[in-house]
Amino acid sequence: MSEIFIKLSIDQKKCISAEGCLTCVKVCPVAIFKPAANKTRIEVNKANEDECTLCNLCLEQCPVQAITLQKLY
Numbered sequence: 001m002s003e004i005f006i007k008l009s010i011d012q013k014k015c016i017s018a019e020g021c022l023t024c025v026k027v028c029p030v031a032i033f034k035p036a037a038n039k040t041r042i043e044v045n046k047a048n049e050d051e052c053t054l055c056n057l058c059l060e061q062c063p064v065q066a067i068t069l070q071k072l073y
Contacts, residue, residue, distance in 0.1 A: 006052050007070040008032060008044045014066035017042045024067060027057040 010033075015021075018040040024033040025042065030051040036043045058067050 004050050005071065005073050006049065006054070007072060008049055008052065008058075009068045009070075010042055010044060011066045011068070012041050014064045015042055016064055016066075021063065023061050023063065024058040027061050029053065029055060029057070033058065 010024075017035065022035065022042070025031075025035065030048055030053060032045050032048045032052055033042050034045045035041075052069075054069075056069075059065075059069060
């Protein structure tokens with residue numbers, strides 16, 4: 001099992017994906033974000049979370065600053 005060096009989270013109270021925003025899904029080069037099954041929110045794809053390249057595109061382009069990136073090292 002590999003070590004996870006980051007933790008991504010999405011503040012669902014701020015996230016506006018229900019209004020059609022999928023910015024984080026579109027900009028992430030390694031598919032860390034995905035629409036939830038109910039299509040009203042975005043989830044972190046835990047299977048891909050360790051692939052994060054720390055490019056910060058999700059942080060920079062989220063229109064409501066709903067994403068938090070925590071470095072665990």
